[in-house]
Amino acid sequence: MTTLRQVLDILSSHPILVDLITLADMHRIITLAVKIKNDILAAQPPDHETLVPPPSLPPHIALFLAKIMNIDAHLMNTLWEAIASTVWQKAQQLDMAAEQEAWQAGRPDSGDTLWPPLQQCTNPNCRNFLKQLVRERDGLRHVTLFTFTGPVRTFAAHLTCTACRTTYYPNYSVHQGTRLYYSHPLSVIQAAEHHYIAKPLVDLFIGMMLMSW
Numbered sequence: 001m002t003t004l005r006q007v008l009d010i011l012s013s014h015p016i017l018v019d020l021i022t023l024a025d026m027h028r029i030i031t032l033a034v035k036i037k038n039d040i041l042a043a044q045p046p047d048h049e050t051l052v053p054p055p056s057l058p059p060h061i062a063l064f065l066a067k068i069m070n071i072d073a074h075l076m077n078t079l080w081e082a083i084a085s086t087v088w089q090k091a092q093q094l095d096m097a098a099e100q101e102a103w104q105a106g107r108p109d110s111g112d113t114l115w116p117p118l119q120q121c122t123n124p125n126c127r128n129f130l131k132q133l134v135r136e137r138d139g140l141r142h143v144t145l146f147t148f149t150g151p152v153r154t155f156a157a158h159l160t161c162t163a164c165r166t167t168y169y170p171n172y173s174v175h176q177g178t179r180l181y182y183s184h185p186l187s188v189i190q191a192a193e194h195h196y197i198a199k200p201l202v203d204l205f206i207g208m209m210l211m212s213w
């Protein structure tokens with residue numbers, strides 16, 4: 001992996017990069033680049049060694065990343081030089097299984113933990129209405145999240161308002177026995193007590209049900 005000193009040395013050839021780019025920017029561009037590694041590889045000559053990052057980005061990807069970073073495209077190859085080996089190593093190492101293993105080893109929860117979309121009580125009759133954060137009730141439940149890339153073991157959290165006892169789940173809230181689904185779009189759908197489906201996968205099912213006849 002590249003050290004911060006090495007990154008700084010490379011970026012110093014264009015001091016404007018050192019002044020402009022934040023750590024959050026670096027995290028964002030590395031995350032994006034890891035996800036489009038195969039797009040980068042697809043533009044390389046057939047004899048390119050897949051374990052070695054290309055010395056420069058394909059023009060369309062350089063333009064895309066430069067636009068995301070809000071920098072001139074000609075600076076993108078310097079930035080790429082600084083992050084290329086990290087991107088390549090991350091893409092190789094952090095596959096789904098490794099990511100799951102990392103979460104399990106390091107934390108009691110998961111990178112995909114399903115939380116209620118609200119952080120404050122939305123019961124208009126509650127004295128905590130849109131004031132204090134609702135608190136976790138009884139830990140995290142083991143659930144399975146079905147995604148395009150396969151099932152993921154994760155957790156679902158529910159939070160309870162200490163004032164009105166409304167409990168907030170990932171898809172709905174429950175107050176005095178009445179379940180109320182959230183009105184805004186959901187990213188996951190609860191299909192069973194411990195099973196959730198990612199919205200894009202639900203959309204695929206809907207499309208197939210409509211078209212497969």
Ligand SMILES: [Zn+2]
Pocket residue numbers: 121122123126127128129161162163164165166
């Ligand atoms: Zn409340």
